[in-house]
Each structure stands twice: as structure tokens, then as C-alpha cells.
Amino acid sequence: MRGHPVKHLATPWVEPETYLTRMRPDHPVLFLSPDELQSTARRFQEGFPGLVTYAVKANERSEVLSNLDAAGIAGFDVSSPSEMRAVRAINTAAVLHYNNPVRSPAEVTAGIEMRAASWSVDELSELRKLEEVPRSTEVAVQFALPVGGAAYDFGERSGASPARAAELLAVVAASGWRPALCFHPGTQCEDPQAWVRYIEVAAQIAEQAGVRIARLNVGGGFAAHRSGRAPDLQAVFDAIGAATARAFGDAAPALICEPGRAMVAEAFTLATRIKGMRDDGRVVFLNDGIYGGLIDLRDMGLPERVRVLSPEGTPRQGLRVPRCVFGPTCDSLDRLPEGLLLPSDAMPGDYVLFDAMGAYSIAMSTGFNGYGLRHVVTVLGLGGLSGQAD
Known part of the structure; x- marks a missing residue:
């Protein structure tokens, strides 16, 4: 059953300048344009060749989640039980992708109770914590590469080597979960070739494991417009689609992405x-x-x-x-x-x-x-x- 969206009754101001000149606040104020947020969501949905989810960690405000829900974003990348609850407060039927690969036993229990649809792992010890997760669930092996192009990468914290990822992927498949792969090219990444290289290695990992993956999560990392010209997101989307078709051929998996910064900034x-x-x-x-x-x-x-x-x-x-x-x-x-x-x-x-x-x-x-x-x-x-x- 779909949950009820949060209602925000305050009448919107025209723009920040109007508010500032009339109210003269002496504290910092963050101004939100719901129209801009929903427009960005539609841009991702129309341009990305797969499922678009939102990385809640970037901004978990109820105004953000409810507007993305209204724009048709039904999947959310969550990293904690608190983020799961924030999403469930907006839409009880939203799909949760639990992609923080290191969890305590209590967090695993919370993810099961809140019906997380997919989980990521990068170590065998973390996979063993998921024994109670239903076997109909997707489990994605996260891997990392020394690929540049981002402001900073996530490889030092999370992600198995390609060889280790192939071993884990084989165990996931043999254990009965729906096997998948995932990666993150690093934050504020503007180079399409970073995704291309990751996708090429993902195909090699699947081949080495002897597993046909159901889905490939190409992460977030999409750049926001901070300086100069706006990043060319469509070029990245096109590169992802072409690289997946080229690397996997007839075994191409479904694609999913999890923008945070580029979705909400x-x-x-x-x-x-x-x-x-x-x-x-x-x-x-x-x-x-x-x-x-x-x-x-x-x-x-x-x-x-x-x-x-x-x-x-x-x-x-x-x-x-x-x-x-x-x-x-x-x-x-x-x-x-x-x-x-x-x-x-x-x-x-x-x-x-x-x-x-x-x-x-x-x-x-x-x-x-x-x-x-x-x-x-x-x-x-x-x-x-x-x-x-x-």
C-alpha cells in the first residue's frame, strides 16, 4: 500500500531575494525549489538507460523525499535504518536498496524488517551476516578500481578487488540470492570513461565467476553544476548504455543508478x-x-x-x-x-x-x-x- 506524502502547507515565496529583503534573517537559510528538484528527477529518468534511485544520504529532508516520490522516483539508496524510516514515512511501498556494505547484526535485522529489496557486500564475513535475508532478494557484490576522474573516490572504504569480487559473486549465486554487481566511480565525477572502465571490469568479473548477473548498479558520482559549465550528464548516460551493451552483449544486465549530489544539489x-x-x-x-x-x-x-x-x-x-x-x-x-x-x-x-x-x-x-x-x-x-x- 502506498503511503501518504508529507504535506507542506506554507505558501512558497517567489525567490530567495524576496524572502531576504522582507524577512532580513540573521541566520543561514536554505531555499528549496520543488520545481527544480522534480525537473532534475525527470531529467535522470528520461536520460539514464535503466532504473533511477535516489541516494538519501545527500539530503534526507522530508521535502526532498516527498518531491522525488511525486516525480516518480520509487527506489531509494539507503545506508542506515534511520534513512529507511525516513523513506517509509513518505511512501510505505518505496523500494529500499541497502547499499552500505558493512552492517551490524541489528542493522541487518532492521533491513529485513523493512523489506530491503537489495543489499551490497564486499567481504565474505559481511555476506555471512545476511543468512536470514530471503533468497529471493538481490545481493550485489561491490568492487573498486583505481580509476580517476572524480573529486575523491570511495575505494579506500568499500569495494572488493575484481578477483575477490568474482569469488564473492560465485558464492552469492550458489547461495540462492539474485546475483548482481555494483560500484561507485567517486563523487563529482565528470569523466564518462570512469564508468566505461568499471563496466568493462564488471563484465570480466561476471565471466570469471561464471555468473550471469541480474543487474548492474553503476552508482552515483554524477557531477552537480558547481562552477563553469554544467556537466554533460547525457554524455555519461550514453556512455554507460553503450559500454554495457558492448561489454556484456546478449548477457547485458538491467542497469540501476543512485544519484545523490547531482539529483538534489x-x-x-x-x-x-x-x-x-x-x-x-x-x-x-x-x-x-x-x-x-x-x-x-x-x-x-x-x-x-x-x-x-x-x-x-x-x-x-x-x-x-x-x-x-x-x-x-x-x-x-x-x-x-x-x-x-x-x-x-x-x-x-x-x-x-x-x-x-x-x-x-x-x-x-x-x-x-x-x-x-x-x-x-x-x-x-x-x-x-x-x-x-x-
């Missing part, structure tokens, strides 16, 4: 405020930082899609100069990577807006020092460059 803009500046203007203090919604910048680097508005909503047009930017906490580690480009006429009280900030912002924000990102406001549109390819 574009639908949000984060508005911060300048709390203060050093007298020489070289150092800026914001009301959000590394312990809050800007935490992802620590690992991903500075984005280019940043704009500054006066409290009255006037865009600051001065020459952009690099600034040293600190967050609001008393910790000196609360500092953005060096050189955020801000207009020379930016002043205390101005709003600094970061576009494409839906992924790993509110999901990883803390409450350190009493600060943090807690406010989400729905808007009809995000203004700025959101949704546009330069």
Missing part, C-alpha cells in the same frame, strides 16, 4: 550573511561555515556560483577579489578553503548566496557553538544562475 540555494569584516576587508566572517551548511566545501573546494546582495536586495557588482572566510564559531578550523571570490563592495549585513547547495549541506550541518543550518524555505524559483547551463 541544483534545487537548493544557501543564503548566508556577512557578520563582520576585518578593517582591511581581507577577512570575512559569515553566519555559517564548515560546521554548518558549508561543510562540503572543505572537501570539494570553493564553488564559483556565489552572489552577494545588499539587505535591500541589490546585487553587489564590485570587482571580485579573493577573501579569507571564517564561519561563525570560535574554532579557527571553521574556515573555508582559501580565496573565496567576493565583490569588493561587499559589506557587513550583506547576504552571500551559494547556488547548488542541496547536497551534503543540511545533511551534515552540526549545532556546534549554537550555530548551524536549520531553516528551509520553499520558493517558486531560485533566481541567479540556478537551473541554467552557462
